[in-house]
Amino acid sequence: MKIVLSWERTRLMHIPDGFLTPPVWAALDAGAIPAVGYFLRRTQENFEQSRVPLLGVLGAFVFAAQMINFPIWTGTSGHLVGGALLALTLGPSAAVVVMTAILVVQALVFQDGGLLALGANVVNMAIIGVWAGYLPAKWLGRRAGSRRVAAFVGGWLSLMAGALFASIELWASQVAPAGALFASMLGIHALTGLAEGAITAASLAAIERLNPGFVYAGLGNPPRKASQIETGDPLARQAAAGE
């Protein structure tokens, strides 16, 4: 078996500079900065103290997982993005902030994703990707039976929504004809999304085994007892905070 050593050339995992025209990247940079600021404030106000250790380890895990490409189609690979995973473990606001930190480090240190295009990548993966990954679980995931389905759907939808926004940005920048662009972007990410959904569901299942009742605490579950809010139960508190 040939062991493939990757990254022999500059990788292009996220949108690099040069793909988007100035009006497109400038508008997305301008929109992303206040949006991330808003989610940062929400995180600072609502994030449960007992979950703080997860901020570092899950950011590190998602960064490492994004480095590992797996084959999805002849001559094409995919990798975890992790928006749904972060959203369902940290809550969507903190997930936006952590994913933004990942994208900033990747652009500044590893030359993955453009600096001018950083706003576009943040909008696609940290804002749209995180919220698209979160909403199915918010709507479907309250009962134990539907949680795994919701995590899988969230992972898949997270990639598709991000790919849709990236396609719109690329189309607005007139890089390619709309039909071919949308069909190929959504087609490939529909496949990669299956792996994203599976990894998201498996990761959350692992957390649920290690720490029952923890993963979905923010998904609107009613407090089991009113007293848990006062006693600092993270599940009850986050539900009460609507985070």
Next chain:
Amino acid sequence: MAHGIAKTVRFFAIVTALLVLLGVLLASSMPDGLERIAETLGFAGRAEHGAAAWSPFAGYEAAFVESSWLAQVAAGALGVALLWGLGALLGTTLKKRGEG
């Protein structure tokens, strides 16, 4: 640290270490979705790599390490450390809420 959180942190720390140490050996070197599409539809050449090309870790490979595996492990370890640090930093900026 609550007991359950400690277990979850340990689990993800171990998986992260394995990804950095071993995952890079098994990773596919095929282009990913966006790169593939950019090549197929003919706009890959528009990519500009100027802004962060100064980084010795550009392309997830430490330029000063000879072995390709070690170069990637070094880059991965740096990224992991940075993200862990930023997460911890974010944790210190949280507002303390009512004591329960």
